[in-house]
Amino acid sequence: MSCDHKLITEHASDYVEGRLPDYLKKQCDEVLQHCQYCQQSVAGIYQITRLAEGWNDQQVPEWSRVAHAVRPPVRYVSWPNWAAMACSLLAVLLVVFRFEVRLDDGLTISFGGNQQQEQLQTLLAQELQSFAAQQNETLDERLEEYMEFQDLNNQVVLNDWLELNRQEREADLNFLLTGWQSQRLQDSRRVNQQLDILTENQIDNNTYLNQLIRNVGLNERGNL
Ligand SMILES: [Zn+2]
Incomplete structure (x- = not known):
């Protein structure tokens, strides 16, 4: 159920x-x-x-309601409060006088921030320097690469030009050679023609001489 x-x-x-x-x-x-x-x-x-x-009801004693309703001023003085205040004061003094503790292992405890600023500036300067050095290196590398590239380019252009030049010179030489050969041919032809003319003249002269000799012989015979 x-x-x-x-x-x-x-x-x-x-x-x-x-x-x-x-x-x-x-x-x-x-x-x-x-x-x-x-x-x-x-x-x-x-x-x-x-x-x-x-439970038994109890008689309520006489009591001042105002005195218990309003919180009484704190009168007690305890040493932790004083210690806290002393620590705060010490911290303020340390900051005001920019107190610094340097340990042998490089640890520095600094109050007031001055040392921190210096350190920051030093660090910043170092960073900037290394950055500049890096930039320079990069620039140098780039320049070198560019120059190598340019060298290669120049080489290629030079090779092309040399090749072209060689071809042109070859053509020129061929042209010159052809011209010279044809000139030689013409010259030899002219020489041959002159030789022919000379030979013909020689034959004519011989014929004329023979005739003269014959005439002279006839005349001598007639005088006898
Ligand atoms: Zn039930």
């Missing part, structure tokens, strides 16, 4: 104090026989009632 605990929740205190009508008390008794939760609720109320029965 399930229980929704409603009956006991509503009537537990009346049940404990015995103020329930009989029919309700009977219902509650039935529920309490099998529901553990309701049993615990009723047991709790029994306990509270028992405690309440032990």
Whole structure:
């Protein structure tokens, strides 16, 4: 049999104090026989009632309401407060006088920030220098690369030009050679022609001489 605990929740205190009508008390008794939760609720109320029965009213003593309502000024002085204040003062003094502690292993504790600024400036200068050096190196490398590239380019252009020049010179030489050869041919032809003319003249001369000799011979014979 399930229980929704409603009956006991509503009537537990009346049940404990015995103020329930009989029919309700009977219902509650039935529920309490099998529901553990309701049993615990009723047991709790029994306990509270028992405690309440032990409560005795006490006479309230005379007291000043204002004195307890307003918080009294704190009068106590404790040494942790003084220590805290002393530490704060010391810290302020350390900052004001820019106190510094340098240890052998390079650790520096500085108050006031002056040393930190110097360090920062030094670091910044170093960083800038290294950056500039890096930039220079990069520039040098670039320039070198560019010059190598330019050299290569120049070489290629020079080679092209030399090749072209060689071809042109070859063509020129060929042209010159051809001209010279044709000139030689013409010359030899002219020489041959002259030789022919000379030979013909020689033949003519010979014929003329023969005729002269013959005429002279005829004349001598006629004189005899
Ligand atoms: Zn119940």
